[in-house]
Amino acid sequence: MSSNGGETPQKEPLIPKHGGYRKLKSFQVAQLVYDVTTRFCDRYIDKRSRTHDQMVQAARSGVQNIAEGSQASGTSKKFELKLTSVARASLEELRLDYEDFLRQRGLSQWDRADLRRQALIDHRPRTADEVATWVKDVHDDFRQTNSAPLSTSSTQSTPSTKSTAPPTYPELAANAALILIAVACGLLDRQLAAQSEAFENEGGFTERLYHRRQGARKNL
Numbered sequence: 001m002s003s004n005g006g007e008t009p010q011k012e013p014l015i016p017k018h019g020g021y022r023k024l025k026s027f028q029v030a031q032l033v034y035d036v037t038t039r040f041c042d043r044y045i046d047k048r049s050r051t052h053d054q055m056v057q058a059a060r061s062g063v064q065n066i067a068e069g070s071q072a073s074g075t076s077k078k079f080e081l082k083l084t085s086v087a088r089a090s091l092e093e094l095r096l097d098y099e100d101f102l103r104q105r106g107l108s109q110w111d112r113a114d115l116r117r118q119a120l121i122d123h124r125p126r127t128a129d130e131v132a133t134w135v136k137d138v139h140d141d142f143r144q145t146n147s148a149p150l151s152t153s154s155t156q157s158t159p160s161t162k163s164t165a166p167p168t169y170p171e172l173a174a175n176a177a178l179i180l181i182a183v184a185c186g187l188l189d190r191q192l193a194a195q196s197e198a199f200e201n202e203g204g205f206t207e208r209l210y211h212r213r214q215g216a217r218k219n220l
Contacts, residue, residue, distance in 0.1 A: 027063065029180060037055055061086065064087075088188040091181050
């Protein structure tokens with residue numbers, strides 16, 4: 001208790017609470033991208049090729065650097081920013097690999113107005129199995145109706161986007177991965193902006209340590 005009868009104010013911890021990356025939406029989507037990419041590469045990319053390893057490693061880097069950055073945030077906001085930026089760059093590299101895959105095989109890359117993009121986002125898949133099921137449903141629905149459905153839910157109507165050729169599984173799978181990568185990158189862009197602002201306004205471990213020492217000297 002203080003001399004005026006009030007409670008002693010709690011000091012801000014020198015190392016604040018950190019970690020908790022598993023609750024980050026960016027981590028969850030990046031991890032889904034990693035799982036989807038591993039399955040995609042095993043199915044459609046020669047396992048002996050450098051592309052196979054590079055795509056899997058780029059996807060893994062996105063996940064691992066988000067986690068490491070979150071864990072490092074307690075002692076170094078600067079390092080957290082750096083690692084989050086590395087995660088964002090890794091996913092951008094992966095995005096280019098998927099785009100190359102489609103272009104080099106003469107497969108279609110969906111534009112931003114394609115109804116299937118929002119359909120997958122609204123579907124909110126949480127596992128690679130759920131993404132694979134969505135891809136199969138889109139493929140099967142096209143064969144049945146000669147259209148690409150907006151939604152694969154049996155309880156909703158399914159407006160469609162007309163296409164001149166039936167989509168193949170590799171085309172659908174690669175575009176689904178690109179949509180998930182775009183979501184992850186958007187989340188990381190917002191995360192980087194928030195981290196930059198926090199670092200600018202609050203500083204990091206060095207600044208907290210300086211203020212703690214200054215406060216201790218004043219109380220001598």
